[in-house]
Amino acid sequence: MSSTAPRKRGVGLLCWGFIVILAIVHFDFWAWSDTSLLAGFMPTGLFYQAMISLLAGIGWALVVKFAWPDRIEAWADEPLADDNASDGDGASE
C-alpha cells in the first residue's frame, strides 16, 4: 500500500469534518432576531445562509477531490457470483 493512501484518507476525513461543521453552524441561533441589511439590501440572516450554500459547494468539491470512493467503478463492473446474479426483476420469496 502506498504511503499516500493514509494521508489521503486523513485529508478526506478533514473534508467530511468541514461538511459536518457547516451543518452545525447552519443553525445560526445567535442571529435569530437580526434584521439588519448588508450592503443596504441583503438581509444579514439570508446572506449568512447563502454563504453556507456557497461553502457547501466548496466543501463538496474538497470531499470529491480527497474522499472519492476510487474503487467503486471497478466494483460496479465486477461480475456477480452465480448465486447472486440477477435479471433485475425481483426476489424469490
Place this chain on the structure above:
Amino acid sequence: MILLEAKSLTPLVVVGVYLALLLAFAMLAKRLLKTSSSDYFVASRSIGPFLLLMSVFGTTMTAFALVGSSGKSFVKGIGVYGLMASASGIIHSAVFFLVGIKLWAIGKRHNFVTQIQFFRHRFDSSGIGYLLFPMLVGLVIPYLLLGLVGAGTVVRGITTGMFPDTFGGELIAATGKMAFVGAVPPWITGLVVCGVVLAYIIAGGVRAAAMANAAQTIVFMSVGLLAFYLIADALGGVEKASEQVLQNRPELLSRIKTIGKLEFLTYMLVPLSVGMFPHLFQHWLTAKSAKTFRVTVIAHPIFIMIVWVPCVLIGVWAAADPRITLPAGKENAVLAKTVGVLLKDPFITGLLMSGILAAIMSSLDSQFVCLGTIFTHDIVIHAKGEDHYTDKQKIMLGRMFILFIVAVTYTLSLFPPDSIFDLAVWCFSGFSSLFPLVFAALYWRRVTRAGAFASILVAAGTWIYFFYQGLIKPSFAAVKPAVKEDYLVMGMMPVAVMFAASALVLIVVSLMTQPPPKSVVDSFFDDRKA
C-alpha cells in the same frame, strides 16, 4: 382596478411558442432514442455529468422552489431559505454522495432499473415491493400535485384580466369579492401542462425527460435571474425594496416571530427525502459512471442558492409592497401577482411564465416516467416474468400506467391546497421517514427483512397519523384560524418523530430477528481490502 385592466395576450403566445419548441425538442429526442426498454427506462446508463446535474437539479426544483418558496417567504420571511435551501445544499449532496453513488454501483452490478428491485433483492423479499409500491406512488402523487397546482396558480395570476368575458374568476369567501377575473382557470393550465409533458415522455422516456430537464433547467434559471433583476428594478432597486421591508415588515427579515428554533433544527431532516425519491433513483441509474456524479454533488448547493435567494427576496419584498395584496391563504400566487403588478412588458411576462412552467414541467416528467417504470417492472414484470412481454409491450404498459396516474393527479389538482410549500413538506417528510431503510440497506449488513417491514409500516403509520392531525383535520374544522400556523409536535417538525420511530424500529426489530443469509447480503457490499 389592476385586476380588470385589459391585458395583452402576448404572454400566452410566448408560452405557446415555448411549449411548441419543447415538443420539437422531444421529437428530436425520439429520433435519438434506441428501441430497447433499457434506453426508455434508464437511458442505457449513458448520461454524462452535465446532463445528470441538470436533470437531477431540474427534477428536485419544482413549483416548491419557485412558487412555494416565494409564497412561504411572503408569510414567514427570509428564514425560509435556512429551513430548506441551505439545509438541502448540505443534505442533498451528502445523499447523492453516500447513497446515490452506491446505489448506482449496485444498480449496475445487478442490472436494476427501479428502487423496488433493489429492496426486493437486498431483503430477499418479493413482499417488500408490494408494500413499498403503494407507499411510493402515494407519496409521489402529492409531489405531482404540487406541479399542477403551481402551474395553475402562476398562469391564473399572470393572465388575470386577459379574458374578462370568458372567465368569471373566483369568489373569495372571506371578502365576498371576485378575484382572478378573466384569468385562465387552473383546470385548463393543468390539461395543457399534462398534455405537453405526456407527449414528450411518451415519445422518449427517461432520455427525453433528462434532455428536456436540462433544457428547461437552463431556461428557468436564466428566466429566474431575469425576473429578479426586473422586479428589483420595478421596485426602485434592491436597496429601496429591502428598505421598504425594514420599514413595513421588519419581522420578515428575522426569524424571531416566524420560525421556532426547534422547528428550524428538525427541518434539517426533510431534505433526506431525496434518498428515497423513486424518480431520483432512476436518474442516478442513468449515469454513465460514478464520476458522473461529481459535478452534481459539487454544483447542487450553488444552483440551489442561485434559484432560492432571488425567490425568497421577491417573497419578502412583495409582502412589504402595498400594491401586492393577496387574499388570506392565497400566498401561492405571490410570484405571479408580483410579476403581474410590477412588470408591464407582456413579452417579458410571457418569458417569465414560460420559465416558471419549465421548472414545474422538469419535475413532472421524471416523476411520470418513474411511476410508469416501477409499475411495469415491479408489479407487471415481477408477477408475469421478464420474458412474458416484448420490449414494446413493456413500454406500452408503462405509458398506460402513466396516463392513469396523470388522470388521478389532474382530478386531485381541481381541489388545490392553500400552501404548496406545506404540501411539499408533508410529501418530503414521508420520504424522509423511509430514509433509515435505504441507509441501513446500504451500510448495515445486520438489517433484516423483518426490520425493514417494521420500519416501513411505522413510517407509513406515523405519516398517516400526523398528516391527518396536521392537514386533514384542520381543513374540516368548523372554525379556522386567521393565520395558519405550521403543525409542530412539541415544537418539532413531525418528520423528526416519524424518522426517529422508523429508525428505532428498524434497529430493534433487526437485532431481535435472525441475521440475513451471507449469500444474500454479500453482493451488496464491497469487501475487498483497500
